[in-house]
Amino acid sequence: MDLREKIIASSLRLFSEKGFHGVSVQDLVNDSMTSKGGFYHHFSSKDELLYVIHDKFISYVLSEAHSAKEKYDRPMKQLHEILKASVHVFDLYNEHITVFYQENKYLKQEYEEIIKQKRNEFKRIIYEVINDGQQSGDFRESLPPTITTMSILGMVNWTYKWYQRDGDKNIEQVSSVYIDLLMHGLLTDEALKDYERSSLYAELNF
Amino acid sequence: MDLREKIIASSLRLFSEKGFHGVSVQDLVNDSMTSKGGFYHHFSSKDELLYVIHDKFISYVLSEAHSAKEKYDRPMKQLHEILKASVHVFDLYNEHITVFYQENKYLKQEYEEIIKQKRNEFKRIIYEVINDGQQSGDFRESLPPTITTMSILGMVNWTYKWYQRDGDKNIEQVSSVYIDLLMHGLLTDEALKDYERSSLYAELNF
DNA sequence: GCGTACAGACCAACCAGTCGGTCTTAGTGA
DNA sequence: TCACTAAGACCGACTGGTTGGTCTGTACGC
Numbered sequence: 001m002d003l004r005e006k007i008i009a010s011s012l013r014l015f016s017e018k019g020f021h022g023v024s025v026q027d028l029v030n031d032s033m034t035s036k037g038g039f040y041h042h043f044s045s046k047d048e049l050l051y052v053i054h055d056k057f058i059s060y061v062l063s064e065a066h067s068a069k070e071k072y073d074r075p076m077k078q079l080h081e082i083l084k085a086s087v088h089v090f091d092l093y094n095e096h097i098t099v100f101y102q103e104n105k106y107l108k109q110e111y112e113e114i115i116k117q118k119r120n121e122f123k124r125i126i127y128e129v130i131n132d133g134q135q136s137g138d139f140r141e142s143l144p145p146t147i148t149t150m151s152i153l154g155m156v157n158w159t160y161k162w163y164q165r166d167g168d169k170n171i172e173q174v175s176s177v178y179i180d181l182l183m184h185g186l187l188t189d190e191a192l193k194d195y196e197r198s199s200l201y202a203e204l205n206f
Numbered sequence: 207m208d209l210r211e212k213i214i215a216s217s218l219r220l221f222s223e224k225g226f227h228g229v230s231v232q233d234l235v236n237d238s239m240t241s242k243g244g245f246y247h248h249f250s251s252k253d254e255l256l257y258v259i260h261d262k263f264i265s266y267v268l269s270e271a272h273s274a275k276e277k278y279d280r281p282m283k284q285l286h287e288i289l290k291a292s293v294h295v296f297d298l299y300n301e302h303i304t305v306f307y308q309e310n311k312y313l314k315q316e317y318e319e320i321i322k323q324k325r326n327e328f329k330r331i332i333y334e335v336i337n338d339g340q341q342s343g344d345f346r347e348s349l350p351p352t353i354t355t356m357s358i359l360g361m362v363n364w365t366y367k368w369y370q371r372d373g374d375k376n377i378e379q380v381s382s383v384y385i386d387l388l389m390h391g392l393l394t395d396e397a398l399k400d401y402e403r404s405s406l407y408a409e410l411n412f
Numbered sequence: 413g414c415g416t417a418c419a420g421a422c423c424a425a426c427c428a429g430t431c432g433g434t435c436t437t438a439g440t441g442a
Numbered sequence: 443t444c445a446c447t448a449a450g451a452c453c454g455a456c457t458g459g460t461t462g463g464t465c466t467g468t469a470c471g472c
Contacts, residue, residue, distance in 0.1 A: 003418080019311040021227040024461060035419045036463080042417095046462065105225040105308060140390075142412060147375060147383040154364025155357050162356050169353060177353040184346075185391035206348060209452080230427060241453045242429080248451095252428065419468075426461080434453075440446085 004042045006032045011049055016098040020050060020106055050103060051111035057096035058118045061089045065125050075133030076191055080179055080200050082129065083156065087175035090159045097160045126152055130186075138191045152182060172205040179204060210248045212238045217255055222304040226256060226312055256309060257317035263302035264324045267295045271331050281339030282397055286385055286406050288332065289362065293381035296365045303366040332358055336392075344397045358388060378411040385410060 010032040014023040025046055029039050043049045068081040090097060107115060127149045133139035155178055163174060183195055195201055216238040220229040231252055235245050249255045274287040296303060313321060333355045339345035361384055369380060389401055401407055 022312070025463080026461080036421090037419050037465090037467095038417075040463070102308075102311060106228065143383060143386065144375070144379070144412070147380055148387070150364065150368050151361050151384060151387055154362070154367075155360045158356065158360025158364055161360075169350070173350070174353055177349060178357060180349065181354070181357055181391035182387070185387035206350070231429080232427075242455090243431090243433095243453045244451075246429070247453095414472090415470105416472105417468105417470090419466105421464105421466090423464080424462100427459090428457105430457080431455095432453105434451105436451080437449090439448085442443105442445095 003032070003034055003038055007034065007039060007042060007049070008052065012053065012095040012099065015050075015053070015103065016095040020099070020103040047106075047108045047111065050099070050107060051115070053096055053099050054104065054107065054111070054115050055118075057089075057093050057100050058115060058122070060093065061086060062118055062122055064089060065122055069125055069129065074138065075129050075136055076138040076183070076187060076195055077198070077200060078129045079126075079133065079186075080183070080195075082126065083152075083179050083182065084175050086156055087159060087178060088171055090163055090174075091165060091171040094160065094163070094165060101157065101160060123149060123153065133186070137188060139186045140188050143186065148186070155182070176204040176206055180206075209238070209240055209244055213240065213245060213248060213255070214258065218259065218301040218305065221256075221259070221309065222301040226305070226309040253312075253314045253317065256305070256313060257321070259302055259305050260310065260313065260317070260321050261324075263295075263299045263306050264321060264328070266299065267292060268324055268328055270295060271328055275331055275335065280344065281335050281342055282344040282389075282393060282401055283404070283406060284335045285332075285339065285388070285392075286401075288335065289358075289385050289388065290381050292362055293365060293384060294377055296369055296380075297371060297377040300366065300369070300371060307363065307366060329355060329359065339392070343394060345392045346394050349392065354392070361388070382410040382412055386412075 007028060011023070011028055014027060014031060025036065025039055028049075029036055043052070064085040065082050068085040069078050071081050072078050104112075104115065127145060130139060130143075130145045130148050130152075134141050134143075134145065159174065163169075163171070165171075183192065187195060213234060216234055217229070220233060220237060231242065231245055234255075235241055249258070270291040271288050274291040275284050277287050278284050310318075310321065333351060336345060336349075336351045336354050336358075340347050340349075340351065365380065369375075369377070371377075389398065393401060
């Protein structure tokens with residue numbers, strides 16, 4: 001692991017524990033066993049480091065969401081796959097996500113705009129699936145798609161506040177509950193029957 | 207409005223906009239048109255001000271949740287009422303909540319413990335309703351109550367990230383969607399029929 | 413000998429909190 | 443009624459400590 005990665009690893013641990021403002025560049029430098037010079041050789045500022053962490057996570061979750069969506073044609077199945085993949089990311093990038101949601105207020109405007117765009121794209125993917133699903137008859141039409149999108153995002157994103165890798169529930173159990181709850185919540189009676197007959201339902205892990 | 211309230215009002219606006227660390231005591235003092243002396247006459251530290259904001263919100267939401275729960279005996283109806291009341295608080299205390307969830311990492315330990323206790327009590331109320339409802343047959347038993355509780359909390363709490371008082375959706379529409387989604391997600395087929403026949407369902411505002 | 417990777421002393425800016433002081437108001441006693 | 447006192451409310455210059463970032467080096471591979 002080179003120095004740049006060591007600094008990022010230290011910052012992830014320290015930022016997610018004490019917050020961006022609770023950790024000084026000197027703390028970072030001590031923890032990763034380098035120096036101020038070393039730090040500023042790799043990053044132009046403390047703010048850039050914060051941006052790098054943000055971008056690494058959001059870019060990853062975005063690519064996962066895209067490929068999950070492309071895997072199926074039917075909205076019901078797309079949603080299943082997107083939920084599964086997005087929640088799984090919380091297992092891999094738990095610390096990135098904690099920093100992402102805790103400290104995004106402190107991103108400098110130039111960085112903020114790049115991140116915002118990617119975050120909106122993620123939102124758009126889910127919105128489209130909901131919308132398509134209402135048109136195709138998978139999802140109940142009485143649900144307004146904007147609020148529904150935010151409900152789903154809330155349920156999923158909140159995971160970072162309480163989920164622990166070494167807790168008594170694993171991430172597949174978590175995503176199974178989200179999927180089960182949301183499928184019952186969203187699907188029409190007929191689509192729900194289809195869903196419960198499908199292989200996707202069978203592989204849920206309670 | 208006395209000076210203490212003016213300082214709190216300024217801090218709510220500035221903290222929720224720029225974050226706790228993005229606002230200095232001097233900024234606060236300028237905005238509320240007082241002085242360092244005035245500030246420290248009313249608050250022992252910047253941290254105490256942060257605590258006061260936290261406590262005001264969490265104490266309110268807790269009392270609302272308690273009285274919502276006491277209003278009915280049947281878990282299904284208790285949940286309906288708790289969701290409605292909790293989401294409504296987001297309309298009243300939007301700025302408090304933003305500060306609460308954004309800056310709770312930076313609460314000093316002495317304050318943190320008081321807040322944590324109240325937050326856990328809120329969690330416990332929902333957990334109990336879910337648990338009671340599974341025993342009474344209102345809620346599907348295949349859902350693990352812990353993860354289910356956190357799913358609900360996530361959906362509700364995330365509201366602060368996107369809801370705007372002057373947006374095109376009002377808070378009753380938001381809570382109606384949450385309630386509709388969750389009732390379909392949680393209730394057994396029979397309980398759902400009961401629910402849709404009830405007056406609570408009739409008053410939902412889509 | 414030249415560019416890249418890193419070291420660490422140093423600095424200017426900022427910030428939470430202090431402290432000596434003023435102004436207002438309420439109470440008291442003659 | 444008025445002089446005096448005490449206390450609470452508020453003021454703002456000042457301080458000690460911390461922090462992000464800079465700058466002058468140095469070691470080393472090519």
